Amino acid sequence: MTLSISLTINGEPRSVAIDDPRVTLLDLLRERLHLTGTKKGCDRGQCGACTILVDGERVNSCLALALSHDGAEITTIEGLAEEGRLHPVQEAFIAHDGFQCGYCTPGQIMSAVGLIAEGHAHGDAERVRELMSGNLCRCGAYRGITEAVLEAEAKLATRERDAA
Amino acid sequence: MNRFVCLRPTSVAEAVAAASEPGSAYLAAGTNLLDLMKGGVARPARLVDVTHLPGLGAIETLSDGAMRIGALVKNSTLAYDAAFSARFPAVAEALLSGASAQLRNAATVGGNLLQRTRCPYFYDTASACNKRAPGSGCDAIGGANEGHAVLGFSDHCIATHPSDFCVALTALGAIVEIEGEGGRRDVPITDFYRLPGDTPEKETVLSPGEMVVAMRLPADSTAFSANQRYLKVRERTSYAFAVVSAAAALRLEDGRIAEARLALGGVAAKPWRAEEAEARLAGRHANRAAFEEAADLTFAAAKPSGDNSYKITLGRRLVTRALLLAAAGTPDHLPALPASPFAETPAGVLPEGVAHV
Known part of the structure; x- marks a missing residue:
């Protein structure tokens, strides 16, 4: 039985045929749509490498059945840069060496984008660490990650103020 | 993962x-169920996807001050809801001490009630x-069982319930609203879960097909807002299940305890309401001696189910500290590390000369 669902992925409306109800958003993105920026780490909701935004909120795409997300708006790491310019969170990760091997990085960055939008960190490193605890980094780049999130949070707040 | 049929009903x-058909399971966010299915632990033939059902996503304040939360409300939505967290700050703290931000954004409150144990032998x-397989035995008994139950366990199962949210709900006497083929019924959360006995596969009082549609925090539970905390010891500071946790709530009148509420996590197959301890605290001055007495009473019937006698000592200390934190008052803002013993601690809570634990 093949069902079709509609998704908006990185701003682009897509109609996607689901031929197997077991397909997760992660597998859909990577295997069917060839958006391989989203990484499969544990595939069990423990590492955060597969973090994407669904309707603006960060979730583990490995634990989300595609069929349940008809109509959802999805943002992946491929959708962050605008007009060839990196997103402030991406820039901050580079500036602060927020990675080593890079495998967890798309998930870290998507999680950080979600965290900043949620607005509960208030520039506090302890809160950033707590709210980023769903993203594991086996290289141990946590210090740089925390600095990057704090800087990006401040920069985005300034930008929002200037725009207002 | 086994193959399954996915059904998408349009009404409860x-x-x-x-879902009344054999082999069915409800699917909400799937943060627990899909994990279990990927591991072959759950193998439902039919998933009944309730994610798009109307009418299950509201947080309402009822006319008597009670609050009603639809089963599909996300954990994060509830934790950050201003009206809810003002009335039930320990429930919000418990929610925010559980899982990760990503999981809290997806997981529903109904699913949280129905999550399965994290016993490694179950997995x-x-x-x-x-x-998992009734009649097959229990490898946790005599196995690596330092994380297992010290209260209410049986010769058939020593697993614990993993939820934080439900511990706080249990302390505050939440009511679970259930819809089934026979209509709607209300069950107090303290009666919702079963102890393992000789049927550990039966974890709740739900009959086949019955669905949790909402939960209510009754009007009398709003009287504890000023003095309630959730405290949770984990093997790492964040993103870990409780080793032992406690939700404590007090209604104080002139320094005396008019009413106490206390529940524990990580110690039994269900969130453990400590009613005897609550009764002992009524009318007492809110001080360490009274709280230590309550803690002793809470664990009076506890016994190790293996390598976990430490949980009894830890649980007593945790109960004492949770009650001291509750007596010190609900903080104006949640600490950066919700429910953590490493969070900022008000003066007088830690014994003289002791830092952190």
Whole structure:
């Protein structure tokens, strides 16, 4: 039985045929749509490498059945840069060496984008660490990650103020 | 993962009818169920997807001050809801001490009530587990069981319930609203879960097809807002299940305890309400001696189920400290590390000369 669902992925409306109800958003993105920026780490909701935004909120795409997300708006790491310019969170990760091997990085960055939008960190490193605890980094780049999130949070707040 | 048929009913009544068929399971966010299915622990033939059902996503304040939360409300939505967290700050703290931000954004409150144990033998399909495969035995008994139950366990199962949220709900006497083929019924959360006995596979009072549609925090539970905390010891500071946790709530009048509420996590197959301790605290001055007495009473019937006698000592200390924190008052803002013993601690809570734990 093949069902079709509609998704908006990185701003682009897509109609996607689901031929197997077991397909997760992660597998859909990577295997069917060839958006391989989203990484499969544990595939069990423990590492955060597969973090994407669904309707603006960060979730583990490995634990989300595609069929349940008809109509959802999805943002992946491929959708962050605008007009060839990196997103402030991406820039901050580079500036602060927020990675080593890079495998967890798309998930870290998507999680950080979600965290900043949620607005509960208030520039506090302890809160950033707590709210980023769903993203594991086996290289141990946590210090740089925390600095990057704090800087990006401040920069985005300034930008929002200037725009207002 | 096994193959399954995915059904998408458009009303609660349709969902109940669909899920009454044998081999069915409800699917909400799937943060627990899909994990179990990927490991072959759960193998439902039919998933009844309730994520799009109307009418299950509201947080309402009722006319008597009670609050009603639809089963599909996300954990994060509830934790950050201003009206809810003002009335029930320990419930918000418990929610925010559980899982990760990503999981809290997806997981529903109904799903949280129905999450399965994290016993490693339950998860390992090569192990004997009476909960997963009734009658197969329990490899946790005599196995690596430092994380297992010290209260209410049986010769058939020593697993614990993993939820933080439900511990706080249990302390505050939440009511679970259930819809089934016979109509709607209300069950107090303290009666919602079963102890393992000789049927550990039966974890709740839900009949086949019955669905949790909402929960209510009754009007009398709003009297504890000023003095309530959730405290949770984990093996790492964040993103870990409780080793032992406690939700404590007090209604104080002139320094005396008019009413106390206390529940524990990580110690039994269900969130453990400590009613005897609550009764002992009524009318007492809110001080360490009274709280230590309550803690002793809470664990009076506790016994190790293996390598976990430490949980009894830890649990006593945790109860004492949770009650001291509650007596010190609900903080104006949640600490950066919700429910953590490493969070900022008000003066007088830690014994003289002691830092952190």
